[in-house]
Amino acid sequence: MKNTPLTEKHIALGARMADFAGYNMPITYSSLKEEHFNVRRNVGVFDVSHMGEFIVRGKEALNLVQWVTSNDAAKLKTGDAQYSCLPNGKGGIVDDLLVYRLPEDMCAEGEQAFMLVVNAANIEKDWNWISGHNRFDTRLINISEESGLIAVQGPKAVDVLQPLTDVDLKAIPYYNFTKGRLAGVDNVLISATGYTGAGGFELYAANDRISRIWDAVFESGKPLGILPAGLGARDTLRLEMGYCLYGNDIDDETSPLEAGLGWITKLQKGEFIGRDLMLREKEAGIRRKLVGFTVEDRRVPRHGYEIENEAGENIGVVTSGTQSPSLDRPIGMGYVDKAYAAEGTAIGISVGGKKLSATVTKLPFYKGE
């Protein structure tokens, strides 16, 4: 099992640790609910250094990114970030990712540079996939092992971080980033992104700098009630927003269109891997759809539970489920036959011979307090 540059800090903080994607990661520090609500209402910090980062640089860097991803990377200006996915050419998804258009100060004349941020469990798979499709005049560099990443999330994130930097954080729009000095560390990539729906920033820096940033963030956030937050709260926060988790809600067998990711599949941008299949799928219409649902019962839906219609026939499967701390009730996402995808449709979740009553619900589950 690998450590992140911050693993020792988590252990010193008394976190409950577990293997996640081959990394020794914090699941909870205090209690999941406390960490969850502190992010929603205040500010929390996640170590997500396990995520993978690839640099794509060269005269045809944009062409490679356009070829392997589904969203339109040509729309990105320096300082923009974009949610996208890697279609697998067989109708499924290799991974979902963030694409950053980097400044060109490190580039030679005529070159472009991007950073791709991928899921920890897929680093090797994505690297092989993208490398295997690199027939372009561009270089791929895997900096995953050298890169640390922390997410400072919540309504007070700006208050915590602004004293640590001269960069005007409020001037960074959502899904934009800038590079600057923060906590005495140069060249921190400060990204107004996150996986919580609570607002805030993700901070990328070299491994040997990230613990300095972590310490400074906690020092600055202390009077504001900052707390570390583990992967447990990360999951409840993302699920309340209806964000997909690779390996649960999307995978090599699910199409972006079924998963509700049509908004990141730009079929008109030109040729890319999997485009023809997606055009046909769009033409024919999808057969199943990823939906959110709330459960009327007290039992909590979990990945793999079957979904039934009112007649008891199988119509789909649960991909994610949890007890929502904000709604104080069980929620989930899953694929259902298209006939049952409309908001308000009554469905059943089958667990151990019991059937839980549930209702298809518009995402996100959490709409603010």
Place this chain on the structure above:
Amino acid sequence: MNIPADLKYTEDHEWVRVENGNIAVVGITDFAQKELDELVYVEVETEGETLSQGEEFGTVEAVKTTSELFMPVSGKVVAVNAKLTSDGDDDPTLVNRDPYGDGWIIKVEMTDPDELSGLLDADAYKKLVD
């Protein structure tokens, strides 16, 4: 980690305390409640049933996980802790706060008390979870 010396334990993290000779009080251990994090629901629908050792008698739901509960000994489920369940006070977090006391889950009228000698003692359970 709190592991009282006078209880018996299972590898599934239930504990047993014998009362009045033939009654086994059953709950989940301090280790188990910490691993599960805050419980949100305790479901026991086997009251009045006679179940064998190892059979499922209920379920606990935490935010992140669902965990089945198994009979540490064979017998009849004669009581369910109403403080925990939706039939009573509906306060499953009692299990987190007081796993060996007010957070007990069921009482079992044992049909084969000899099974107790096959359970783990506190030292053996401590080795299991360390």
